Amino acid sequence: MIKLLLADDQALVRGAMAALLDMEDDLKVVAEVGRGDEVVDAALAHEADVALLDVEMPGMDGVSAARDLHRALPSCKVLMVTTFGRAGYLRQAMAAGAGGFIVKDTPARQLADAVRRVHQGLRVVDPALAAQSLAQGDSPLTDREADVLRSARDGGTVADIARELHLSDGTVRNHLSSAIGKTGARTRAEAVRLAVDNGWLLS
Amino acid sequence: MIKLLLADDQALVRGAMAALLDMEDDLKVVAEVGRGDEVVDAALAHEADVALLDVEMPGMDGVSAARDLHRALPSCKVLMVTTFGRAGYLRQAMAAGAGGFIVKDTPARQLADAVRRVHQGLRVVDPALAAQSLAQGDSPLTDREADVLRSARDGGTVADIARELHLSDGTVRNHLSSAIGKTGARTRAEAVRLAVDNGWLLS
């Protein structure tokens, strides 16, 4: 009997996936959490064998949670189950020790198999997504450029970003300009969108 | 036996919800679709009693699908099940003839009850969301302002928007300025974010 931990911020989806997985004879959901920072404690308390983690969660993102969990309980495999097939997410999730990565677009009947494979130590990755991730390469942004883009996400002015990051206006403009150049965008907003779509703004 | 139609673009979520609902003795999922423009046909073909619709879907948004479905098959009740509790979505969904509106944050065990209530003709609405919707009022944006904001979403320049909408640069700037003023934003990007968050950019 494989013991499962479910982590997803949407209670309805979480419960529905629990119902789906509990229908399998060899699987059992032993814990459900709605926040990233509750993953490790729950996994330890219930000795989970496989953890299904969403990427977008309050408290802590799923990739960071996977990293912590991999350290705290190496026997527990991780299967990332996420809405967005961002290549950057996949890359970072694998680096964080995840055993599999599937998007919520995949047919429901494949989920149980994916769990079993991850439990056996096999890697489960969407082929199309893997190809995209390989072709696209790693994030071209420096840490600071990513910081600035993150701060620019909610639409503030240069002055707002400078205040938030304790930088000079000019420095913020330089980082933005550099990020715009690297992403091939023509606008700050476009650069933000591209970086988000590629999953470059996680950590 | 209440016959259900599920519409959600994420196959995994759709299948999981089907599993959850099929566990109830009086409910049966008779059809699943992944696109908004397939809702009406599927509902007619299977004579669904209740349709669970997501708002964000390819092909056609869930609110428009609800409107069409309400016309084509008035006996079929609609329960919107969506990720984002945007007040504007709720308002437009109810105007489109939806019988209920719940977010995916709600506990899984409440879903079956919500379906039954909607089937009986009762209204099911998240109280907090209803209050927010009432307090916030309707969209202050004119059609054109919404168009311009929609076109500004992907971060293009004024010239890009003007080309896309066959308008003059100055007119676009005027609409943007007006939208910025009405939303209380200080930047185009901020105005876009606010409008999206409030669900003002649907149709």
Add this chain to the structure above:
DNA sequence: CCCGCACCGTGACATCTGTCAGGGTCTACT
């Protein structure tokens, strides 16, 4: 040690944006 590179800052420049004041057409309502 020296080089490259990320990082922080300054100053200057052309361009883009957001705002304002106009003036025009159309529709809907009184």
Add this chain to the structure above:
DNA sequence: AGTAGACCCTGACAGATGTCACGGTGCGGG
């Protein structure tokens, strides 16, 4: 008929933005 409001355009202006050139600081690898 008159009024109000959405819609489109023009022109002008201050301020914000994106770009460039430049100098300076650390840190790691060759």
